[in-house]
Amino acid sequence: MKTLQAAISGEVFVPGEAGYDQARQAWNLAMDQRPAVVVVADSAADVAEAVRYARTHRMRIAPQGTGHAARPLEPLDGAMLLRTSRMRGVRIDPATRTARAEAGALWQDVTVPAARHGLAALAGSSPSVGVAGYTLGGGLGWLARRYGLAANSVTAAELVTPDGDLVRADAGHEPDLFWAVRGGGGSVGVVTALEMQLYPVGELYAGDLFFPIQRTAEVLDAWRAWTGTVPDEVTSIGRIMRFPPLPAVPEPMRGRAFAMVEAAYLGDAGTGAELIQPLRRLGPDLDTFAMIPAPALQQLHMDPDQPVPAQGDGALLADFPAAAIDALIAVAGPDADTPLASIEVRHLGGALARPAPDGGAQANIDAKYAMFAAGFTPTPELAATVRGHAQAVKDALAAWQAGYDYYNFEETPAAASAVLPPASYHRLQKIKASYDPDQAIISAHPVRLLT
Numbered sequence: 152m153k154t155l156q157a158a159i160s161g162e163v164f165v166p167g168e169a170g171y172d173q174a175r176q177a178w179n180l181a182m183d184q185r186p187a188v189v190v191v192a193d194s195a196a197d198v199a200e201a202v203r204y205a206r207t208h209r210m211r212i213a214p215q216g217t218g219h220a221a222r223p224l225e226p227l228d229g230a231m232l233l234r235t236s237r238m239r240g241v242r243i244d245p246a247t248r249t250a251r252a253e254a255g256a257l258w259q260d261v262t263v264p265a266a267r268h269g270l271a272a273l274a275g276s277s278p279s280v281g282v283a284g285y286t287l288g289g290g291l292g293w294l295a296r297r298y299g300l301a302a303n304s305v306t307a308a309e310l311v312t313p314d315g316d317l318v319r320a321d322a323g324h325e326p327d328l329f330w331a332v333r334g335g336g337g338s339v340g341v342v343t344a345l346e347m348q349l350y351p352v353g354e355l356y357a358g359d360l361f362f363p364i365q366r367t368a369e370v371l372d373a374w375r376a377w378t379g380t381v382p383d384e385v386t387s388i389g390r391i392m393r394f395p396p397l398p399a400v401p402e403p404m405r406g407r408a409f410a411m412v413e414a415a416y417l418g419d420a421g422t423g424a425e426l427i428q429p430l431r432r433l434g435p436d437l438d439t440f441a442m443i444p445a446p447a448l449q450q451l452h453m454d455p456d457q458p459v460p461a462q463g464d465g466a467l468l469a470d471f472p473a474a475a476i477d478a479l480i481a482v483a484g485p486d487a488d489t490p491l492a493s494i495e496v497r498h499l500g501g502a503l504a505r506p507a508p509d510g511g512a513q514a515n516i517d518a519k520y521a522m523f524a525a526g527f528t529p530t531p532e533l534a535a536t537v538r539g540h541a542q543a544v545k546d547a548l549a550a551w552q553a554g555y556d557y558y559n560f561e562e563t564p565a566a567a568s569a570v571l572p573p574a575s576y577h578r579l580q581k582i583k584a585s586y587d588p589d590q591a592i593i594s595a596h597p598v599r600l601l602t
């Protein structure tokens with residue numbers, strides 16, 4: 152490892168060495184990653200050196216930014232964990248309405264400077280999720296029904312191939328790699344930077360409605376009916392939320408349980424208020440709707456702002472009719488004994504349903520809703536319990552499940568075939584075979600080679 156350390160400006164850690172434990176720690180504190188070596192890269196040149204070193208020494212390579220999605224990864228024994236977490240440089244170009252984000256950038260690194268130019272990126276619900284992992288796996292955010300998946304707004308990717316070459320993939324170069332990274336996950340190389348389209352969004356009308364959890368059936372029924380009436384400018388979530396009794400949780404929610412609707416409307420307050428009125432009329436306990444700046448969208452979902460131990464699982468739903476709501480309530484509603492902190496159902500459709508012109512591996516999503524259920528897991532016993540309950544939610548909704556799951560919400564180990572449309576998976580297998588025949592790159596959802 153000394154030769155690698157001498158060749159890069161970043162850092163190299165092996166087991167037993169000071170710094171190894173910190174360097175291998177994922178954002179998801181429930182995960183205990185034990186790679187043979189951790190490389191914390193400072194630059195694309197470091198990434199290329201690390202990849203070449205790993206290949207020479209027959210090590211597999213797991214690229215990772217934050218470790219939000221460490222849970223589905225296969226064990227890293229004998230592998231190199233290649234962390235991009237220090238590579239957080241972001242450049243906003245207001246003239247072309249694009250951003251270039253290095254592979255370790257978090258969404259807050261993009262949304263805040265973009266907003267200074269009246270621009271918004273297709274970020275997800277959490278400011279601390281990594282731009283790279285989120286976008287490679289699709290990227291479902293608050294503007295999704297209007298502008299689609301983040302992956303299809305990528306205009307270029309810079310990546311180090313499994314051969315150790317730094318290449319640029321865009322509309323004119325490396326068409327297979329460009330297609331694969333836009334929704335197919337990070338299995339064809341180590342991304343060092345992404346360029347993406349930004350959108351002229353200053354403020355939006357957005358917020359949450361909190362109802363007592365006892366009203367879940369009424370609230371979810373009303374929300375589901377409402378999703379059939381709203382324009383693409385509205386993206387929303389129906390949710391059951393049980394807040395832990397922790398000091399970090401704001402007082403009105405601490406230790407309480409709610410049925411919720413969260414929504415963002417790309418437009419003015421007057422029209423937004425009219426749109427939300429059918430749900431507001433139900434009389435929520437708490438109503439936070441207001442005009443907010445685009446970066447504040449990332450507070451709407453109240454994701455944990457610090458690393459936590461957690462487990463979750465998700466599914467795409469072809470539909471979410473009244474019978475599905477009943478099935479969900481039976482396992483996670485007001486009377487259910489469940490350790491799940493959150494069960495959310497996101498409204499898809501709109502731009503997500505229409506294949507993006509020249510789109511990538513997830514050109515669209517052929518499902519009307521996406522479900523994600525998760526709980527905190529401070530102990531291994533609780534981890535097993537939470538996993539079981541998340542699976543029970545998935546099982547309860549099995550009759551409405553689409554043909555495949557959503558890449559980013561699949562937190563249990565699963566091959567990429569389970570989280571991509573079949574035609575995309577088959578094309579990805581061919582690209583993987585051509586660029587990574589030795590399966591050197593470990594990704595959240597592996598692409599198995601054709602035999």
Ligand SMILES: Cc1cc2nc3c(=O)[nH]c(=O)nc-3n(C[C@H](O)[C@H](O)[C@H](O)COP(=O)(O)OP(=O)(O)OC[C@H]3O[C@@H](n4cnc5c(N)ncnc54)[C@H](O)[C@@H]3O)c2cc1C
Binds near residue numbers: 219283287337342
């Ligand atoms: C609190 C929370 C909120 C979330 N909200 C949303 C949401 O609103 N919408 C949504 O779509 N998803 C959401 N997700 C899911 C999230 O998008 C995935 O977990 C995503 O993989 C995280 O990306 P990351 O870079 O932070 O994580 P990491 O664990 O660092 O990366 C995940 C995977 O991406 C790949 N990868 C990462 N960096 C690279 C790279 N440089 N080169 C090649 N491959 C790479 C690897 O396969 C890696 O295993 C959320 C997750 C959490 C925990």
